[in-house]
Amino acid sequence: MPEACDDDNAVAGDGCTSCTVDPGYTCYFNRPSFCYDTAFVPVFTGNGDALVAALGTAAPGEVFVLKAGSYKPSGGASITIDQDVVMVPETAGAVTRLQGSADGGAILVVGLGTNxxxxxITFKAEADSDQAVDVDAATATFIGCEFQGRGSQGQGLRAHNDARVTVRESLVHSSAAGGIELDTPYFTLVNDMLYGNGTGGGGGSEFGGIWVNATPDAASVIAHVSISGCSGKDGQSGGIRCDGDMDITSSIVVYSAPMAASPACSFTESLIDGAPELASATNLHLLGSSPAIDQALSSVELIDFDGQARIGPRDIGADEL
Structure with a gap:
C-alpha cells in the first residue's frame, strides 16, 4: 500500500503519523510531506489584488491555501513576496495559477532573505519579456509546480545573487528565453521535465532547457531531469548549458539544438542525444520500449515526477515506468 505521507515521523500527531495523514490535516507531496491543520488555515478566496495585499501583511511562516483558479493582479503588477510563506492549492491537482503581464519583469518575485x-502552483507570464518566477538572494522550494515564461526575455525561472533553489517534480515549458537559469551556486533540480524552451527571438536565446550560469557548489544537484525540444542560439546549448563544471546524473537530454549540452557539462548514467522512446514531444513519460528503463543503476532517488515510488534499478529521467 503506498504511503499517504512521509515526514520521517519526527513528531506524532503533527499531520503525518506512521505514513498516514492525521484526522483534520491535509498533506502535500512526499519525503518530506508538508501538512497543515485545516481548522486553523482558512482557504484564500480573493482575487489577484487581494492576494498581493495579503502577502504584503503576511506573518512569518504564514500558510496560503489557494482556491483553484487564476490570481492575476491588475495593472500589470508583479506578485512580490518578502516574507517567509508557504503556498499550496486547496485541492491537489486542481489548476491554481499565478499569472500576470508585468512587461519586462516577473510574475512572482521572491525577495531578499526570504524562505x-x-x-x-502554476506560474504563467502573459506579456512579452516576462519571466514567470524570479528568485533574488532568497531560499525557495518549488514542488510539483509549473513554469511558463513568455517573449524573447521570458524565462521560466531565474535564480540569482546566491539564491538557494530547489525545484522538484515540476514542469517548465514554452519559455522562449529558456527554462531555468541558475545564476547561483546553490541549487537542487530533481525529477523535472522541460520541453519547448529557448526558441528565442531575434538571434535566439542564450540557452534552452537549463543554464548553470555560475560555478556550482559541491552539494548542488541536477538528477533525473528530462529535457526535450529545447533550443539555444548558435554555439549555445539547447539542452543544458554549463558555465562551470557540473555532473548531471540519471537524466535525459534529447532533440535539443544546436547541441544537447555544453562541454563543461558531464553526465553519469544518462541518455544524451539518443532515442529515449518518450510518449510525445510534450509528454516526457517513458514508453515501455525505452532504453532508459532500469539504467540509473547508482540512483537512490525514492520517487519520480508523478510521486510514484522508484523501486529496484531506477529508470533514467524524470519518469519511472
Missing amino acids: VLFAG
Whole structure:
C-alpha cells in the first residue's frame, strides 16, 4: 500500500503519523510531506489584488491555501513576496495559477532573505519579456509546480545573487528565453521535465532547457531531469548549458539544438542525444520500449515526477515506468 505521507515521523500527531495523514490535516507531496491543520488555515478566496495585499501583511511562516483558479493582479503588477510563506492549492491537482503581464519583469518575485515553499502552483507570464518566477538572494522550494515564461526575455525561472533553489517534480515549458537559469551556486533540480524552451527571438536565446550560469557548489544537484525540444542560439546549448563544471546524473537530454549540452557539462548514467522512446514531444513519460528503463543503476532517488515510488534499478529521467 503506498504511503499517504512521509515526514520521517519526527513528531506524532503533527499531520503525518506512521505514513498516514492525521484526522483534520491535509498533506502535500512526499519525503518530506508538508501538512497543515485545516481548522486553523482558512482557504484564500480573493482575487489577484487581494492576494498581493495579503502577502504584503503576511506573518512569518504564514500558510496560503489557494482556491483553484487564476490570481492575476491588475495593472500589470508583479506578485512580490518578502516574507517567509508557504503556498499550496486547496485541492491537489486542481489548476491554481499565478499569472500576470508585468512587461519586462516577473510574475512572482521572491525577495531578499526570504524562505518560501510552493507546492502544486502554476506560474504563467502573459506579456512579452516576462519571466514567470524570479528568485533574488532568497531560499525557495518549488514542488510539483509549473513554469511558463513568455517573449524573447521570458524565462521560466531565474535564480540569482546566491539564491538557494530547489525545484522538484515540476514542469517548465514554452519559455522562449529558456527554462531555468541558475545564476547561483546553490541549487537542487530533481525529477523535472522541460520541453519547448529557448526558441528565442531575434538571434535566439542564450540557452534552452537549463543554464548553470555560475560555478556550482559541491552539494548542488541536477538528477533525473528530462529535457526535450529545447533550443539555444548558435554555439549555445539547447539542452543544458554549463558555465562551470557540473555532473548531471540519471537524466535525459534529447532533440535539443544546436547541441544537447555544453562541454563543461558531464553526465553519469544518462541518455544524451539518443532515442529515449518518450510518449510525445510534450509528454516526457517513458514508453515501455525505452532504453532508459532500469539504467540509473547508482540512483537512490525514492520517487519520480508523478510521486510514484522508484523501486529496484531506477529508470533514467524524470519518469519511472
